[in-house]
Amino acid sequence: MPISLCLLQNLPYVGQISGGLKEGMALYLQGVFPTNADQFELNFKTGPSDNDDIAFHFNPRMDQKVVMNSFSTGKWETEESFSDNPFKKGEDFDMFFVVKSEGYQVHVNGKELYTFKHRIPLEKVKMLNINGDVVVNLFGLIQVSYIIMWQNCSKTDTTLPYVAPIPGGLREGMALYLKGVVPTNADRFSISFQTGPTDKHDTAFHFNPRMDRKVVMNSFRNGKWGAEETNICSILRIKGEQHSMFKHRIPLEKVTTINIYGNVSISFLGFVTVSDISPLFLSKYTEDTHIKMPSL
Template sequence: MAYVPAPGYEPTYNPTLPYCRPIPGGLRVGMSVYIQGVASEHMKRFFVNFVAGQEPGADIALHFNPRFDGWDKVVFNSQQAGNWGNEERKRSMPFNKGAAFELVFMVMAEHYKVVVNGNPFYEFGHRIPLQMVTHLQVDGDLQLQSINFIGGPAPPHQGPMHHPPFPGPGHGHHYPHQQLNSLPSMEGPPTFNPPVPFRGRLQGGLTARRTVIIKGYVPPTGKSFSINFRAGPSGDIALHVNPRVAEGNVVRNSFLKGSWGSEERNISYNPFSPGQFFDLSIRCGQDRFKVYANGQHLFDFSHRLSAFQNVDTVEIEGDVTLSYVQI
């Protein structure tokens, strides 16, 4: 059962270094690039480049370069016609050697906004038109867990109810050997760094093929958190996902007509560890929920609430920090 990303959400999991790949549909205002990884224990430098082309010597619109060299700092620059521009430096180091991190580049009209572990870090004004940027490069003293392009193009011929997460021109993606009506969809706008507890309404209710994306972080002292798919005023919970970090379990259940059902616990691996980031995709199928973590199948949960369309709220609470939710 292959993982199918929702439109506008283009992930690559566990990519090898050096990383250099096209940005799906090109760069545009409203797009975000999420990079999750772990800094090397012996980290000296790494870089992220937004590049105009893939040939050697291509212009670099943004060069992001943390340096652990006794004068810890992050260097920002651009390169045009082989020449570096004026360096901008921030003498602050948001990365820790050996520690997991989440680095986000938000593409704004005037600048790139850089966010590290949920905290705004720097804004780098555009020196090269962002429409010229085609590729992303990453290399250096780090290990990559995932790179996600969010706000990319939606596939063509979507129904009238679907809107891409962000407006903007783009090239339609084609999904070979796949019926469009079997593709997942995301209806609502994304929420960045929402507070916990989180409550989001599923506009139009839960429909088959609908996908909920949750990106977050388990604090080092985290013990437990939960994700609930709740159905209206009845109080019914169609799916309750409860990572119990201290126990190493991921408990699933339902709460129907005032009673909890039978717990399900079997998983092949556990993505919820203290001090780690996770990337969760929860897709509603006709007969079950299909849940993926970091691109790997985690578990299925057969529908116990037959009228799953009545689910209208997603709740997230407990020991978790959220960086991105889209429902």
């Protein structure tokens, strides 16, 4: 399915989920709680009206607990909640609802918090409703390949440089999503798609922003760097804008590893499967990069 991410300016929002909700899909939402916020709610519903059933009701209440429930045949069912409320007034947040076989898995700010078990069959869920005291900068449904979530990863942490295998390898239709902040004293950082974990392995795509200068892209093969480019077949989006196109020099099936290094603080990193990326409207609070892998 296509990735569909957009800015949400008017609440309440009631929208149809194209094709319905399915296992393997995830709702991503990036927003901010106003300083005068009381609560907000997000509902996966069987229809658009107030009388329709709600398969999953997610309701953070400021300075209180987060409440979850379902609504069936005109009645609220057994309430579930957790007291470790990650939402703070005046602060931005990132949230993922991953649809699993067992239920709705809730991730907030890089941390898995709860799984709300299915009470209403997924095939009946057709609508999404968002309402309350929240500013939604970006939201959308995506098909998940796999997601890695980090918290406060910086160059001073043991987690950077980060070198890890890409499960199943890199394939056409996959996209890397990265949210982070470049420190004020930063010099540069790099993201590399490699054929293996060591410095001697080939690099299919090396992305290297240099502060107050150009963004350098290249490949490394047989022990030598290739021809450097400053315009970039990965599609790169920074703050929602397509940046450049870097044509394939090494076959995708050889790419097995991701390497991130340098002056950058990463709050979220993940791979998702997409068929298209529509224009993204991103908030002033984040620096976001999207890299899509089209065919050779």
